[in-house]
Amino acid sequence: MRSAVAGLELLEPRSVNEALRMMRDRGPATPLAGATDLYVHLNSGTLKPRRFVNRWALDELRRIASKRDGLSIGALATFTDCLRSPLVRRRLPMLAAAAREVGGVQIQNRGTLGGNVANASPAGDALPVLAAAEALVVLRSTEGERRVPFSAFYTGYRSTVMRADELIVALEIPPVAGKQWFRKVGTRLAQAISKVVIAAVRDARPRIALGSVGPTVVRVPRTEEALASGASIEQARRILEAEIKPIDDIRSTAAYRRRVAGNLLACFWKETS
Amino acid sequence: MSASKPDGLSRRDFLGVTGALAGAGLLAGKSTAGDGDNRPAAGGLGPDPVKFGLRVNGKDHEVAAEPRATLLDVLRDSLDLTGAKKACDRGECGACTVLVDGKAVYACMMLALQARGREIRTVEGLAKGEDLHAVQAAFIEHDGYQCGFCTPGQVMATVALLEKTPSPSGDQIRAGLCGNLCRCAAYNRIFDAAAAASKAK
Ligand SMILES: Cc1cc2nc3c(=O)[nH]c(=O)nc-3n(C[C@H](O)[C@H](O)[C@H](O)COP(=O)(O)OP(=O)(O)OC[C@H]3O[C@@H](n4cnc5c(N)ncnc54)[C@H](O)[C@@H]3O)c2cc1C
Ligand code: FES
Ligand code: FES
Numbered sequence: 001m002r003s004a005v006a007g008l009e010l011l012e013p014r015s016v017n018e019a020l021r022m023m024r025d026r027g028p029a030t031p032l033a034g035a036t037d038l039y040v041h042l043n044s045g046t047l048k049p050r051r052f053v054n055r056w057a058l059d060e061l062r063r064i065a066s067k068r069d070g071l072s073i074g075a076l077a078t079f080t081d082c083l084r085s086p087l088v089r090r091r092l093p094m095l096a097a098a099a100r101e102v103g104g105v106q107i108q109n110r111g112t113l114g115g116n117v118a119n120a121s122p123a124g125d126a127l128p129v130l131a132a133a134e135a136l137v138v139l140r141s142t143e144g145e146r147r148v149p150f151s152a153f154y155t156g157y158r159s160t161v162m163r164a165d166e167l168i169v170a171l172e173i174p175p176v177a178g179k180q181w182f183r184k185v186g187t188r189l190a191q192a193i194s195k196v197v198i199a200a201v202r203d204a205r206p207r208i209a210l211g212s213v214g215p216t217v218v219r220v221p222r223t224e225e226a227l228a229s230g231a232s233i234e235q236a237r238r239i240l241e242a243e244i245k246p247i248d249d250i251r252s253t254a255a256y257r258r259r260v261a262g263n264l265l266a267c268f269w270k271e272t273s
Numbered sequence: 274m275s276a277s278k279p280d281g282l283s284r285r286d287f288l289g290v291t292g293a294l295a296g297a298g299l300l301a302g303k304s305t306a307g308d309g310d311n312r313p314a315a316g317g318l319g320p321d322p323v324k325f326g327l328r329v330n331g332k333d334h335e336v337a338a339e340p341r342a343t344l345l346d347v348l349r350d351s352l353d354l355t356g357a358k359k360a361c362d363r364g365e366c367g368a369c370t371v372l373v374d375g376k377a378v379y380a381c382m383m384l385a386l387q388a389r390g391r392e393i394r395t396v397e398g399l400a401k402g403e404d405l406h407a408v409q410a411a412f413i414e415h416d417g418y419q420c421g422f423c424t425p426g427q428v429m430a431t432v433a434l435l436e437k438t439p440s441p442s443g444d445q446i447r448a449g450l451c452g453n454l455c456r457c458a459a460y461n462r463i464f465d466a467a468a469a470a471s472k473a474k
Contacts, residue, residue: 007320008341010386026317032384039382040363042341051317056387080376104452105430106367109376110383 008042009051016060016169019053020142024165029053031167033076034110036103037119061114061169064088069175072138075114075168079126080105082113092133092173094180094199098125101184114168120158120216125184127217128199130171131209132180137162138170147172157215178203179272185260187251195252196260202272204228208265213246213257220244223265233269237262318386325389329354330398336385344388345369345380348395356396356425367453370426371395377433377452396425399432408432408470417466419457427453431467440471 011029013019023029032038032052055061061076064085071091073082079099082088089096102108102116102125116126117137136147139162153160162168179202186192197211206227211217223240231239246257319340327334329352336351345362348354348371357380358368364382371380372394399406408431411417418424427450434441434449441449446467455463 008339009317009319010340010384011317012386034382035384035387036364036382039343050320054384054387057390100448103364104367105433105449106370106377106379106382106452107364109378 007050011051011053013053013055013058016055016058016140016167017142019055019058020140020165020167022053023167024142026051027164031055031118033112033115034078036107036111037115037121055167066091067172071173073113073171073173075117075170076112077114079103079108079111079113083108092129092176092180094132094182094201095126095129097182098129098184098197098199101125113171117153117171118160118162118168120154120160122157122214122216123194123197123212124217125194125197125211128197128209128211129182130173131217131219132199132201132207133173133176134207135174136172137168138172139163139166140169141166145169151219154216176201178206181268181272183264183267185264193251196246196257196264198261198264198268200265200268200272202268208240208268210244210261212251213244213261218244227269233266236269237265240265323386325386327352327385327388327393328391329393330395338385340384340386342385343381344371344373344378344383344385344393347385348380348393354395354397357429358422358425360422365454366423367426367430368423370429370453372429372433375433375436377430379452394429394432396428399428406432407473408435408467411466411470411473412463415462415466415469417459417463418455419459423453423455423457427455427463431470434467435471441467443468 011022011026013022029051032054033056055076058076061074062081063074064077064081064087065072066087071087079102083096083099099108102111113126116124130150135150137150137153139146139148141163148161155161181200184194184197186194194212196213200206200208206224208224209217209219220240220243222243223236226236226239241258241262244258244261246254248254322337322339324335324337327336334352336347338347338351345357345359348357349359357371359381360366360368362381364379369380370377373388373391399409408428412424412428417427430450430453438445446464450463450467
């Protein structure tokens with residue numbers, strides 16, 4: 001058995017409110033969902049926290065429901081839940097497309113949307129979808145609930161506005177008009193972290209979000225504006241390549257990512273025309 | 274099983290802090306309380322071993338394990354079900370694949386405590402006496418392996434796929450098995466076996 005996780009203590013809330021009280025009274029206590037991110041850190045010994053709040057059994061957080069003409073997706077909904085949901089497939093097909101490309105089946109069965117958002121990796125595949133759809137992150141603590149626009153949720157590399165006593169309870173997605181498009185580029189199809197990931201909506205007001213090209217998921221307002229005001233895709237592409245700030249890392253180089261992002265933008269524009 | 278101290282807290286210190294909480298351990302499986310209840314929060318489990326029930330291949334078992342134990346460790350070390358293999362131990366390879374409530378999961382990435390109250394199935398539960406499950410028979414028939422190390426995981430992922438999608442296309446088979454790696458690269462035969470099993474049913 002792994003020694004790196006010696007001394008793990010698990011709190012077992014019976015309801016969301018109890019989980020919130022545990023986080024307030026017993027903190028620091030890290031919420032645990034599918035554990036597909038947490039276990040990687042636990043295993044490598046890089047995780048400091050020792051006390052966890054196990055929310056896997058809180059089915060009340062797993063609901064996917066229609067909310068006016070949009071959607072409310074519980075934070076514990078797994079990628080499998082998302083891609084099997086007729087509502088998601090109808091209203092937010094780009095999320096179903098992203099869910100299908102996360103990890104392999106086993107990761108899709110355990111990895112949750114809330115975990116993807118909270119984990120705050122710039123490579124999280126669901127994040128560009130939520131950014132392009134202008135989702136709201138529903139945060140709850142014992143003091144109440146607040147809704148944070150997705151564009152204001154991340155404050156920097158792996159940091160968010162979420163407080164230690166807050167849980168993401170749901171993602172709310174307003175109705176999305178226009179054609180949705182998603183593409184992930186990685187080393188291989190399954191089990192690969194994105195080198196560049198993009199979600200976009202073709203509408204009078206195009207919305208384009210990219211992952212793995214900066215410290216957080218990004219929208220590209222200058223590129224969006226150019227396209228909205230009738231710029232050619234070649235012009236838009238040059239604007240995009242200047243607008244994003246990718247880095248060299250173990251998975252890829254900045255130059256490659258710029259080039260691929262530009263190619264993806266062109267594909268999006270062509271395939272949704 | 275020595276304790277590491279990444280944050281300078283010894284295991285003993287830590288036990289001191291949390292031992293009292295562990296004493297109030299909550300062993301119930303399913304949650305019943307609804308929202309709006311303002312009872313004081315129930316105690317935590319661990320870090321000392323706790324006793325809990327697991328239902329594996331239709332049988333109920335009582336095990337004692339530390340909360341940090343993965344489902345894979347408990348299956349292999351406490352229940353002696355060594356069909357699920359430990360290879361990467363970090364959710365990359367699929368050798369440890371088991372079914373939880375009919376869905377394929379990596380047993381190395383799930384705490385055993387998270388599997389309470391759920392239906393766990395391992396490769397050991399597939400055959401009925403001497404009669405192999407159709408998927409097992411198809412793997413033998415089509416040589417769906419070389420060394421065989423990945424096979425229990427491949428078989429379980431195939432079982433999950435066929436229960437959900439009885440007549441999968443080639444693409445659906447590849448998607449259904451994409452979380453299972455084979456170092457021997459017996460992929461084509463594995464996919465052939467999965468296709469044959471879907472027809473055998
Ligand atoms: C082999 C493998 C392949 C992967 N492939 C991909 C991939 O292709 N694309 C991708 O995007 N990701 C991938 N991942 C990463 C991971 O599966 C996802 O990020 C997943 O969505 C995490 O969800 P989880 O429920 O497992 O999170 P957990 O590991 O349980 O939690 C992750 C973090 O979020 C916090 N958290 C979880 N839920 C909440 C909540 N409701 N409120 C507040 N905080 C919360 C936890 O405290 C923790 O810090 C992969 C992981 C592995 C091991
Ligand atoms: S041992 Fe679990 S995925 Fe490799
Ligand atoms: S048969 Fe050897 S790893 Fe698959």
